[in-house]
Amino acid sequence: MVLAALPVVTLGVAAAAALAVFALVLAVVQRRSHRPAAAAAEQHRDHERPAAPPRPAGPRPLPVLGSLHLLGQHATPFEAFTALAKQYGDIYQLTLGATPCVIVNSYPLIKEVLITKGAHFGGRPDFIRFHKLFGGDRNNSLALCDWSELQKTRRSIARIYCSPRAASAHYDRLEEACAREAAALLARLSACQQQQPQQPQQQALHVKPLLQAACANIFTSYMCSASFDYDDPGFKKMVRTFDEIFWEINQGYAVDFMPWLEPVYRGHMRQISDWAAEIRQFILSRIIESHRRSLDRAQGPRDFTDALLLYLEEDPLLNWEHIIFELEDFLGGHSAIGNLLMLALREIALHPEVGERIRQEADAATGGSRLVSLFDKPSMPFTEATILETLRTASSPIVPHVATQDTSIAGYAVDKGTVVFLNNYELNSGETYWAEPAAFRPERFLSADGSAVVKPEHFIPFSTGKRTCIGQRLVQGCSFVLLAALMQTHTVSAPPSGDMQTFPACVAVPPDTFPLVFSPRQPAE
Numbered sequence: 009m010v011l012a013a014l015p016v017v018t019l020g021v022a023a024a025a026a027l028a029v030f031a032l033v034l035a036v037v038q039r040r041s042h043r044p045a046a047a048a049a050e051q052h053r054d055h056e057r058p059a060a061p062p063r064p065a066g067p068r069p070l071p072v073l074g075s076l077h078l079l080g081q082h083a084t085p086f087e088a089f090t091a092l093a094k095q096y097g098d099i100y101q102l103t104l105g106a107t108p109c110v111i112v113n114s115y116p117l118i119k120e121v122l123i124t125k126g127a128h129f130g131g132r133p134d135f136i137r138f139h140k141l142f143g144g145d146r147n148n149s150l151a152l153c154d155w156s157e158l159q160k161t162r163r164s165i166a167r168i169y170c171s172p173r174a175a176s177a178h179y180d181r182l183e184e185a186c187a188r189e190a191a192a193l194l195a196r197l198s199a200c201q202q203q204q205p206q207q208p209q210q211q212a213l214h215v216k217p218l219l220q221a222a223c224a225n226i227f228t229s230y231m232c233s234a235s236f237d238y239d240d241p242g243f244k245k246m247v248r249t250f251d252e253i254f255w256e257i258n259q260g261y262a263v264d265f266m267p268w269l270e271p272v273y274r275g276h277m278r279q280i281s282d283w284a285a286e287i288r289q290f291i292l293s294r295i296i297e298s299h300r301r302s303l304d305r306a307q308g309p310r311d312f313t314d315a316l317l318l319y320l321e322e323d324p325l326l327n328w329e330h331i332i333f334e335l336e337d338f339l340g341g342h343s344a345i346g347n348l349l350m351l352a353l354r355e356i357a358l359h360p361e362v363g364e365r366i367r368q369e370a371d372a373a374t375g376g377s378r379l380v381s382l383f384d385k386p387s388m389p390f391t392e393a394t395i396l397e398t399l400r401t402a403s404s405p406i407v408p409h410v411a412t413q414d415t416s417i418a419g420y421a422v423d424k425g426t427v428v429f430l431n432n433y434e435l436n437s438g439e440t441y442w443a444e445p446a447a448f449r450p451e452r453f454l455s456a457d458g459s460a461v462v463k464p465e466h467f468i469p470f471s472t473g474k475r476t477c478i479g480q481r482l483v484q485g486c487s488f489v490l491l492a493a494l495m496q497t498h499t500v501s502a503p504p505s506g507d508m509q510t511f512p513a514c515v516a517v518p519p520d521t522f523p524l525v526f527s528p529r530q531p532a533e
């Protein structure tokens with residue numbers, strides 16, 4: 009399962025209030041016990057040492073809470089990061105709970121962390137939840153592990169399958185899977201519409217489970233040569249559980265920064281471990297077993313699953329757990345795409361002209377005689393631009409990095425173990441970077457004549473550097489085919505309630521989210 013986001017810190021109001029009072033009392037006690045003689049001795053020693061690089065500025069932390077209370081004053085921590093940058097500059101330090109953090113807010117400094125000094129910032133935060141999701145050790149996960157030789161090996165195994173190049177055999181297989189599943193999704197959509205009593209124009213359909221099932225089947229077909237009926241109970245449960253987990257990892261909890269709160273979260277932690285176990289059970293029994301039985305070493309790998317099983321035999325760095333977790337990690341990536349599609353469809357419901365333009369582009373590419381294919385992508389820049397604009401406005405956070413050695417950013421000292429938050433929200437929505445950032449305008453990603461996609465250098469929805477997202481080609485390919493297929497055949501509009509709630513700086517919507525109205529496209533349109 010893939011972490012596309014930074015947890016949002018939410019603290020129960022009562023718990024926060026109690027902690028704040030406790031923290032204030034501690035602060036007073038600490039200040040009283042601060043002895044002037046100790047301060048003088050410290051100053052004297054400082055005179056003798058060579059000048060150390062300065063520390064980034066930042067708010068004075070409260071004991072226990074650190075600066076968590078400052079994040080709670082905004083809709084998302086990223087808005088808080090941007091607001092604090094106005095006070096402290098593009099780099100500043102924050103203590104969250106007891107965890108030392110540095111927040112980096114501008115593209116040049118983000119680039120310094122991810123590229124120039126990528127080797128110094130290859131770690132990940134040590135949140136308890138991350139361990140629970142991955143069998144007690146977050147290093148089992150590709151996205152949440154620290155950088156290591158094992159990680160390099162796992163990334164290189166995944167690269168050719170999870171980042172297939174156009175005009176490769178893998179890309180052809182992905183195209184086939186996308187085409188098959190787009191057709192199955194449309195068939196299922198129309199079956200659901202027929203089951204509903206009202207006219208299609210009034211039907212608000214809970215489309216998210218269908219999108220997730222379609223994405224899951226693209227992934228299982230492509231990576232494991234297996235696809236499932238949407239009504240298969242095991243498959244349905246797996247898809248739902250992955251979606252629950254995707255929502256979960258996009259949330260954040262005080263316990264991430266104050267691990268001593270773990271007993272309060274015991275039930276929640278058990279739930280996370282149970283989800284992971286359910287998924288494991290499905291993948292072992294419905295995917296891995298048959299692959300192991302039919303694996304033909306002489307013939308070479310048929311798909312990603314075979315490749316993992318063969319690597320397991322050949323590479324001493326890998327064990328059984330590694331390859332199972334790797335497969336789960338990548339299969340779980342489908343959830344991110346279903347969520348992204350929900351956001352794109354919501355934008356189209358709010359901006360019908362965008363849907364119309366995708367439809368015209370699809371008609372021009374296909375002559376109106378077939379569904380769009382992955383191979384049409386180069387001739388449909390507006391559709392691709394709509395997906396990019398959805399990624400920009402959703403502004404999925406970059407997973408926090410951790411300094412693996414004492415180092416510096418912009419000349420400021422950063423200690424080993426410091427968690428580094430990269431304020432991608434500022435890159436995606438700051439006026440320094442975009443004209444009218446609040447407007448949904450896919451055209452901003454098109455060349456002047458509209459014939460090609462252009463991406464500004466500071467647009468990094470999948471991050472950059474050594475830990476960049478491995479699934480970005482799959483995201484762009486699958487979302488392109490499914491979105492185009494839906495727009496070719498339907499118009500989409502808001503549900504009668506008008507409620508289509510989303511969350512800032514978050515690509516996830518809850519597993520049970522808003523429905524949408526799909527009206528079949530009229531032949532004369």
Ligand code: HEM
Pocket residue numbers: 010011012013122150151152163170337338339341342344345348399404405406407408469470471472474475476477478479480482483515
């Ligand atoms: C909406 C879709 C997605 C978005 C916005 C997204 C974005 C990201 C971001 C920002 C990171 C963090 C990079 C960093 O720490 O510097 C990441 C990591 C990762 N993503 Fe994605 N991702 C998406 C979907 C996927 C999918 C579908 C897959 C797999 C099929 C995937 C696989 C990974 C992996 C394995 C990592 C960890 C790489 C590492 O830490 O070495 N992602 N993604």
